[in-house]
Amino acid sequence: xxxxxxxxxxxxxxxxxxxxxxxxxxxxxxxxxxxxxxxxxxxxxxxxxxxxxxxxxxxxxxxxxxxxxxxxxxxxxxxxxxxxxxxxxxxxxxxxxxxxxxxxxxxxxxxxxxxxxxxxxxxxxxxxxxxxxxxxxxx
Numbered sequence: 753x754x755x756x757x758x759x760x761x762x763x764x765x766x767x768x769x770x771x772x773x774x775x776x777x778x779x780x781x782x783x784x785x786x787x788x789x790x791x792x793x794x795x796x797x798x799x800x801x802x803x804x805x806x807x808x809x810x811x812x813x814x815x816x817x818x819x820x821x822x823x824x825x826x827x828x829x830x831x832x833x834x835x836x837x838x839x840x841x842x843x844x845x846x847x848x849x850x851x852x853x854x855x856x857x858x859x860x861x862x863x864x865x866x867x868x869x870x871x872x873x874x875x876x877x878x879x880x881x882x883x884x885x886x887x888x889x890x891x
Contacts, residue, residue: 759792759796759798760796761796761797761798762796764795764796764797766789766790766795767789768787768789768804771787771788771789771794772787773785773786773787773806774786774787774788778814780814780883780885780886781813781814781816781881781883781885782811782812782813782814782857783807783808783811783812784805784806784807784811784812784813784858785805785806786803786804786805786806786869787803787804787806788801788802788803788876789802789803789804790802790803791803791874791875791876791877792874792875793874793875793876793877794875794876798874799872799873799874800870800871800872800873801870801871801873801874801875801876801879802868802869802870803868803869803870803876804827804866804867804868804869805824805865805866805867805868805869806864806865806866807829807831807858807859807860807864807865807866808860808864809860809861809862809863809864810859810860810861810862811859811860811864811865812857812858812859812860813857813858813859814857814883814884814885815834815855815856815857815883815884815885816855816856816857816881816882816883816884817853817854817855817856817881817882817884818852818853818879818880818881818882819852819853819879819880820852820871820872820873820879821849821850821851821852821871821872822850822856822869822870822871823847823848823849823850823868823869823870824842824847824848824850824858824867824868824869825845825846825847825848825867825868825869826842826843826844826845826846826847826865826866826867827844827866827867827868828844828863828864828865828866829843829844829860829861829863829864829865829866830842830843830844830860830861830863830865831843831858831859831860831861831865831867832858832859832861833848833850833856833857833858834856834857834858835848835850835851835854835855835856836854836855836856837855842858842865842867843865855884
């Protein structure tokens with residue numbers, strides 16, 4: 753079996769204009785949209801995922817967990833990420849580290865929020881999001 757770390761990689765550039773906007777409104781997951789810029793299932797890369805998340809004013813991404821650690825880097829606007837119950841300001845130039853399996857979500861302020869996000873895994877399809885609102889009580 754060949755993993756994406758075995759596939760040929762090369763340098764490339766990518767802009768949000770070159771990839772589709774993904775995401776939509778979901779009653780328990782939120783209304784975040786995103787552009788995936790680097791992901792081994794879509795680009796000639798491995799070991800790294802990079803994208804840009806977008807939240808409209810007051811927009812949100814519901815509390816969730818996933819195995820790999822993640823980072824957010826504020827690009828424009830402002831918001832608050834909650835990680836394991838603790839609030840963290842996210843704004844232009846502010847980086848946030850989110851440990852693997854930490855429960856986290858984010859809400860934009862009145863100007864909205866755009867932020868870079870990333871994981872040290874080969875492809876976005878490898879990440880299993882587990883939303884708190886989808887978990888049966890007591891599980």
